Amino acid sequence: MKKLIIATLGLALTATFFSSCKKWVDYNPHEDYRITDLDYLKSESDYRTMAVSVYTPLQWRNQAVPVGDIASDNAVSGGENASDVLSLQQIDDYTLTPVNSTLTELWQAAYEGINRANYMHQYKQTNKAGETINFAGKDALYGEIYFLRAYYYFHLVRFFGDVPLFTDKRLGLSESQSLQRAPKADVYKQIETDLTAAIATLPAVQVEKGRITKYAAQALLGKVYLYQSKFDAAATVLESVITSNAFSLVSNFSGMYCNRRKRTRISFEIQYSNTSPYYNWGGVTRGQGNLSVQQCGIRGLNGSAAMPYAAGWSTNLPTANLANAYAAGDQRKAATILDIEAYKTANPSFGITYQVAPFKNTGLYNQKYLPRKGETSGQVELNYLNNFRTIRYAEVLLMAAEAFNRSTSPNDTKAQGYLNQVRQRAFSDNLHNITATGATLKQAIWDERRLELAMEGDRFFDLVRTGQAATKITGFQSGKNELFPIPQQEVTISGLTQNPGY
Amino acid sequence: MDPQYVGIVTGGPSYGSTANSNGYSFNDVFFPGSTVGSAANEALRWEKQLQVNAGFDMTFFKRRFSLTADYFQKKVDGLLFTPSASLYLGTVPIPTANIGSTKSSGIDLTLGYNQTIGKSFKLNTSFTFTTAKNEVTATNSDGTAKILGGYYFNGQSQSVTVFEKGQTPGYFLGYKTMGLFQNAAEIAAAPVQTGAVPGDIRFVDVNGDGVISAADQTKIGDPFPDFTIGWNLGLEFKNFDFTAFTYASVGNDVYSALERNANYSNKYRAILARWTGENTTNDSRYPRYSFTDANSNIRVSDRYVEDGSFIKIKNLQLGYTFPAKMTKNVFSRLRFYVQVKNAITLTKYSGFDPEIAGGILDSGIDRGAYPQARTYSVGLDIKL
Structure with a gap:
């Protein structure tokens, strides 16, 4: 009855060990890089x-x-x-x-x-x-x-x-x-x-415009103090920027965003350029161009050669709430916000056609950074030259105004003076000066920050801070x-x- | 690697290359920059693999049956992979590292049977059964490191898989769902879930803190099958021969990362079964449809996890060998055959193909992998 025949019975035990005799992997970075950190920082x-x-x-x-x-x-x-x-x-x-x-x-x-x-x-x-x-x-x-x-x-x-x-x-x-x-x-x-x-x-002045100067550092320090409610320290450092007389307000507000005249009275700008065209869609912010300019443009925009604007992606659209915050006569409204329908009606010769913003349309566009013809190169979406005006002299004045208004011994006269410099430029007259003091003045300065600095990326943080x-x-x-x-x-x-x- | 030593990259803007540009423009003049271009891994070493097999072969019943059994255990020590690193290290590419150790152990059984019936009928068939357990046995020194992978895009980049000590390598991490909110009262009574309105998915408060947050993510799937079975069948009758190979995988999960979730894009027909009002459905795969998604119904959750079990008839072949007397003057052997590859797939998986190949953190993530083609072929085997 030996029906079951065990023909083979094997036990296999195999152990494989893939390992080098050395514990660590030998790698010389010169295989991949011409220069390593040992070869670098050897010269000015x-x-x-x-x-x-x-x-x-x-x-x-x-x-x-x-x-x-x-x-x-x-x-x-x-x-x-x-x-x-x-x-x-x-x-x-x-x-x-x-x-x-x-x-x-x-x-x-x-x-x-x-x-x-x-x-x-x-x-x-x-x-x-x-x-x-x-x-x-x-x-x-x-x-x-x-x-x-x-x-x-x-x-x-x-x-x-x-x-x-x-x-x-x-x-x-x-x-x-x-x-x-x-x-x-x-x-x-x-x-x-x-x-x-x-x-x-x-240094106070850099040979290459766009490099950080002493004033930029003082202005940023003033801002950092404001965020910590250190108003006395903020007033001191910001006033030193003002009294240096290195800056004055550009008389024409909208001229500041004209890119042909970049960085004149500005203390710190993030630099972009169209001189190094870039086309890597895998990293859209990694070139020298300013992507956000393309983002805020008007969709499907067309018009005559004389029409200055280029098309974009209708992102980051100003609200009616912002537009309505500007008083009549404030030249900053037109420099900050473009009402496309009004613009089209006012300029029939441009023959403008465009696509209404398909989502969350406000009819309004970010005029400060709107894409303009001739200001990009190569892959047009990725190479706009517009610098971000990160810290401007007007903001230095407004920060100083706030610092003096909120100091341990407030100086509202000074605060009004700085605030009104900004307003006088905005309205091109002295009729809109603020004469309030104390908490009313403080609110006026905060409101002025919104009007002056709208679409420059500061509003949310200001609202939280205040x-x-x-x-x-x-x-x-x-x-x-x-x-x-x-x-x-x-x-x-x-x-x-x-x-x-x- | 010598820890003292990392590469420096210099140069101009990258014209379309994947490398980052490290320069900057001052007043429209480009200045080249230089920066550290590679991160050193101070302790990189070889990966070690140790595989142990123990088994036996035997035949019985006049050698009609054969049985092969193998126990295997494979340990990978110092698995080489690109780890996930803290984002505060910056953007220097993360080097390959020994991310941890894994162990898989299991058994392989093959049962074969062959018989000749009469003069002209031959049968041989075999079943192979494999089951394995996979586990991450070590990561960093304190075992807390997690490596994320299985990235896909459905409006934003999402990560599904995790390599973590004590778990299956590349298990799916996400939210558990429990149906849909039918009305506002249910939302009010449930743990706080920001953005939810009736018709949205109800997520499970795994940690019981009363709030649905990232801390509630848990294991929602495992790409490894519980077991697989292969079945070979061979028949010969007179001059005809027939072979078939069937393969089955049971218990493997698939994460369906197919849908782009863009507005104004095509949807699967299943969307017709979506929630449209109280008690229309409670299936968390089909929440209300809305262009805006404040509840983030698209977050990584078990609504996208499906049982990817399948049976596939991978190969069918029928052949006829011409009698030697007919062909002996020209050929030593002449055989004609017809063949179908990937003949049939039986699965409940809703995507194209549940068999998804991928590396350690991409197994089972279906980003729309192209299904294996079914091919019909007709051929002649000629021996001269």
């Missing part, structure tokens, strides 16, 4: 070239400006439909979640700027090879770097509140997941330290929406805490 030119790249993420953070208005009562997201520019729609509608591609980009690009500045800081005294490279103007160059680091941290703290804070070096992979969020007060303290260092070394956000912004929840959510990846991967309510 190396230092200066690397300092340029600390500026670059300013351009990448292009969407910070539209976000500052879309999140406020100044503008709506617009776009083609509810699923177009979804990350901006969610910011506009106050339905935003921690998964928001625009906010993630703003976060990451700011930290790239910080890491770049930190790397320069790390090798300021000696380079990686241990050599000291001295050259004339090195301290002034580091003034630019410290300004930029302060600017990036200021943006982070305004958007996100408490954020990871590090200044000693560029972080490497081993420092991933190693940090927690530092209190906002510590971040502000570091910003003040950096700006103070920058002010001490920066405690007006909940009453002015539809959908704004107090205790939650003062801050944007920390990107979900930083919560999941890095273990950072989320802001309340998200």
Whole structure:
């Protein structure tokens, strides 16, 4: 009965070990890179070239400006439909979640700027090879770097509140997941330290226009003080910009946005250019052009050769609420807002045709940054040359006015004087001067900031800073929406805490 | 890698390349910049694989039956992959790293049967059964690292899969759903879910804190099958031969990342079954349709997870070999056959094809993978 025959019974045990005799992988970065960090920062030119790249993420953070208005009562997201520019729609509608591609980009690009500045800081005294490279103007160059680091941290703290804070070096992979969020007060303290260092070394005038000057650093420091309600300190530093007499207001408000005359009376602009045409749709903010200009243009716009504007994507549309805030005779209204129907009617010779904004139409467009013919190159959407007017002299005056009005011993005469300089330009007369004092004057200054700086990316943060956000912004929840959510990846991967309510 | 050592990139704007531009324009004059172009991984080492097989082969019943059984265990130590890193490191590309260790263990059983009946009928057939358990056994030193993957776009970039200690590699992480809100009273009684209106998906408050937030995300699927079965069948009758191969996968989940979710775009017919009013449906796959989505019904959730189990007849072939006496003057053998590849797929999966190949964090993510083609062929085997 031996029906079951075991023919074979084998036991196989195989063990394979794929391993090299060395524990670590040999890799020489020269295989991939001509220059490594040991070969670099060996000359003045190396230092200066690397300092340029600390500026670059300013351009990448292009969407910070539209976000500052879309999140406020100044503008709506617009776009083609509810699923177009979804990350901006969610910011506009106050339905935003921690998964928001625009906010993630703003976060990451700011930290790239910080890491770049930190790397320069790390090798300021000696380079990686241990050599000291001295050259004339090195301290002034580091003034630019410290300004930029302060600017990036200021943006982070305004958007996100408490954020990871590090200044000693560029972080490497081993420092991933190693940090927690530092209190906002510590971040502000570091910003003040950096700006103070920058002010001490920066020149009043730079050979290359667009580089950071001492005045830009003083103006930013004044703004940083205002955000912390340090009005006395703000008044001092802002007045030093004013009394330098380096600046005056351009008499014609709209002329300031004429791109042929860039950066004349401006203390800090984020630079864009159409001289290096770029066409990578995989990274639309990574070239030298200003994407937000294309975004805010009028859809399907056509007209005669003499008609100055170019078509765009009907995003970041000014609201009627903003348009109605301007008093009659205020020349800033026309320079800030273009009512396309009115413009078409007023200029029949242009033969204008256009597509009504298909989503959240207001009929109004962002005149300060509207795409204009001849101001781009190459892939037209990606190469507009318009600089962002980040800190203007008018804002310095308005910040000084607020600082003097809110100082421990207020000086409302001074505050009125600075405020009225701005108003006199706006109305081209003295009839609209403000004579109020105290809290009424304070509100007048705040209102003036909106009118003067509309569509420049500051409104949302002003409303939060001045405690007006909940009453002015539809959908704004107090205790939650003062801050944007920390990107979900930083919560999941890095273990950072989320802001309340998200 | 030498930790002292990273690459520097210099140069002008990148004309359409994927590299970032590192320069800046001052007053319309471009200045080239330079920056760190690669991040060093100070502890990169080789991946180690250790595979152990133990098994036996046997035949019985006059060698008509054969059985092969194998237990296998494969350990990968220091799996090489691009990790997820903190965004505050900036934008320098993250280098490959040893992200962790995985273990898969399971059994392979093959049962074969062959018999010749009479003079002219031959049968041989075999079943292969495989089951395996896959687990991440280690990540970083304290085991807290998570690597995200399976990215897709449905209006925004979303991540589905996670590589995490103690879990299946690349399991699906998202929200659990429990039907739809039918009316305002249900919303008021439920945990706080910002933006919800009747007809929206009701998400599960997994951590019980009374608020639906990112902390409620949990495991919603697993791309690995519970088991797979392969069945080979071979028949010969006189000059005819027939072979078939059938393959089945049971218990593998698919994340359907097909839909673009754009307004004014085509939708699947299933949208006809959507929620249109109280008690029309409570199926969380079919919430109300709206252009705006304050509830974020499109977030990563189990509404997109489907059972991807399938049975596929992968190959059918029928052949006829001409009698040797007919062809011996010209050919030593002449065989004519017809064949169908990917003949039939039986599945409940709603997409094109539930069999989705992908790397460690892309398995089971169906971004609209092109289905395997069904091919018919007719051929001649000629031996001279």
